[in-house]
Amino acid sequence: MSDAIQNPILAGFNPDPSICRVGDDYYIATSTFEWYPGVQIHHSRDLANWRLVTRPLNRAAQLDMRGNPDSCGIWAPCLSYADGLFWLVYTDMKRYEGNFKDGRNYLVTAPFIEGPWSDPIYLNASGFDPSLFHDTDGRKWLVNLQWDYRQREGGDRFGGILLQEYAHEHQRLVRPIHNIFAGTEMKLTEGPHLYRRDGWYHLLVAEGGTGYDHAVTMARSRHITGPYEVHPDNPVLTSKDDPDNPLQRAGHADLVTTRTGETYLVHLCSRPLPDLRRSPMGRETAIQKMEWGDDGWLRLAHGGNAPATEIVGIGASQQAPAVEETYDFANATLPRAFQWLRTPQPERIFSLTECPGHLRLFGRESVGSWFEQALVALRQDSLHCSAETELEFEPDDLQQFAGLIAYYNRFKFHYLAVTRSDDGNKVLSLISCNDDWPNGRLDIADEDEVVLEPDIPVRLGLDIHQRRLQFRYAQNDDGWQPIGPALDASLLSDEGNGRAHGYFTGNFLGMAAHDISGRGAPADFAWFRYRRKPY
Structure with a gap:
């Protein structure tokens, strides 16, 4: 039995993956933009074979996108599991062009992945790509990109990563708001996720924009509010320096740890037409095996920072899709x-x-x-x-x-x-x-x-x-x-x-x-x- 996994694992339009594990079950949530119902959630027990199990945002109380422009709607959901519940945060983007975005961030929960999923709790509208982090002390924290509506010469509107505590008993965010990371020289810092390991808070972000300069970068701090030091070998993942790689535009990622302690990273990518940088299948989801170094930093298991089209899995053969x-x-x-x-x-x-x-x-x-x-x-x-x-x-x-x-x-x-x-x-x-x-x-x-x-x-x-x-x-x-x-x-x-x-x-x-x-x-x-x- 071969345990090789061929990328992408979610073929066709399935961008901005967020992954979580519950026991032996893995779930990936991906963006659906203007397509209804909102958010695709796939399930796997081996990281190689995935099955669509639900689209949880399926009623007007949770999602109504009538009037949303093209490529608005559901941006970058984050799926997590804690306290006996699945937690899903997502952006409903109401505007694309102009200085403002008007992206509303919400939270829904469910006892089971198939639901029932709750009515949404409004969180904020300060920027897109919200992610909920469950700390070991029981506190919960929301991170999201801050959108800067001001036009500044030589700058971008990605104004850093905001951190704010979420009080679930009151179903709202509480002050203060911390801007914990301004990003690296790659700019366009978005897609934040927080993790805790060996006394460090690790922050993973996407940078460079979601085109052909897209990348994954990391930083860490002893304190959740920072300051964060950047990874010495950033970017951790990118295709920008490997134009012949079949997986282009690699970026916007999330991490999962297996029951046996191995770490995998899921990320978006695209497979452009040969000799033509156009991707009719859109941005898809791929997976990479990762390793923690002796210095406490995370890197690709196969070395370098370019995505691999084939990786070592956890012992299951990958089935080909139906013809x-x-x-x-x-x-x-x-x-x-x-x-x-x-x-x-x-x-x-x-x-x-x-x-x-x-x-x-x-x-x-x-x-x-x-x-x-x-x-x-x-x-x-x-x-x-x-x-x-x-x-x-x-x-x-x-x-x-x-x-x-x-x-x-x-x-x-x-x-x-x-x-x-x-x-x-x-x-x-x-x-x-x-x-x-x-x-x-x-x-x-x-x-x-x-x-x-x-x-x-x-x-x-x-x-x-x-x-x-x-x-x-x-x-x-x-x-x-x-x-x-x-x-x-x-x-x-x-x-x-x-x-x-x-x-x-x-x-x-x-x-x-x-x-x-x-x-x-x-x-x-x-x-x-x-x-x-x-x-």
């Missing part, structure tokens, strides 16, 4: 692989009972809406993959359209949609937004429209091979036919084209229905199939 996954929508609950955008009222955008054996989407606002959009999708987690579905939809006019979509955000998507042409025909139309920020200009390929037979389902498919995306379709017993030109899948990425940095999610593949007339036209999807091919 094909088919969802038939026979049950009354949405398969766990899927999410939707922003709204805590899913009954407004889909039903699994109104047309038995189908996922019915109710056409709502336009593609890219920040409020109520009927789009249900799963993550792209391989550079070579395909998606297929079967759709029954009879639009009245061009204001109603539904189909198969590859979606990153409102400026980045490719959409094969059934609609009605001006001459009254039911047609297939290609609609793309090729990262035209801030204008959002659509490319609609009228010359590629295909007239469909009315009142007959249509099968829709797409194939992605690295940066090439090709749509296809079929009706009746006919074979698949390509439609339109090959499209650029690389634009559906964090880096994209119009904005080199600043988006944080990943490409999703799924089903969508839009009715901008407000009539809520239903679109029925009989099944959805996702295939992944070797990376």
Whole structure:
């Protein structure tokens, strides 16, 4: 039995990992941004094989992201376990651009990982990336980045790491507030986590920004309030000096100790397209084995500071993901692989009972809406993959359209949609937004429209091979036919084209229905199939 672990351990959009251990069980929480329900939590007993077990922020009292801009919503949750409870702190980011962020930090708790999870306790809004530290004396401390809204020449707005005690009996933070760490020369200091070991408080942070200069740095102090001395070999982890490493943008990390005393670090990374710094799968989660040195500092077990694509595990063989996954929508609950955008009222955008054996989407606002959009999708987690579905939809006019979509955000998507042409025909139309920020200009390929037979389902498919995306379709017993030109899948990425940095999610593949007339036209999807091919 091989105990090697291949990275990433959470493929596809799964950034900002926070890990905790409860007995022999390990849990990782990752950011979900504008996708609902909020926060993904995966479970493992061997650090190699992970299974999605819950998304705890699943009701309006905990999370309502209607109106949140792209790449806002849930930023960098922190999951911990103490006093018989799971503790989850998270940011609901309400604003992205401008001097202010308006990020609200909350705490929820649960006796079991599956819940029930409590209503949220408001903590603060001084900055994002909150993390809760449970000290050995029973006191609890919140650390988060301080966001400095002032524009200063030569500086950044990452104003250091704030520390404040949390009084759980009163369900609030108590003064004073300490700024315990200004960061290193790498700047952009964020993602703090505290740990206690051998009389030292160790502070782990992310620095350099979440692009290709991202890194993990550490500091320590005898006192929780500081002063903190920096690690002599910072950065502890980074890909910035190793451009050929398959795992790029390594940073934003958290630590866990096994029952036998070994230390592992989980961190975000991305796997960009070959020879092109674009990452359609977004930021993923990888793991590294760590060692504590005789000097009391933590370092990568394999040496250096670059991430390894393969590490030594704790004795379990790693299973390859399924080549094909088919969802038939026979049950009354949405398969766990899927999410939707922003709204805590899913009954407004889909039903699994109104047309038995189908996922019915109710056409709502336009593609890219920040409020109520009927789009249900799963993550792209391989550079070579395909998606297929079967759709029954009879639009009245061009204001109603539904189909198969590859979606990153409102400026980045490719959409094969059934609609009605001006001459009254039911047609297939290609609609793309090729990262035209801030204008959002659509490319609609009228010359590629295909007239469909009315009142007959249509099968829709797409194939992605690295940066090439090709749509296809079929009706009746006919074979698949390509439609339109090959499209650029690389634009559906964090880096994209119009904005080199600043988006944080990943490409999703799924089903969508839009009715901008407000009539809520239903679109029925009989099944959805996702295939992944070797990376």
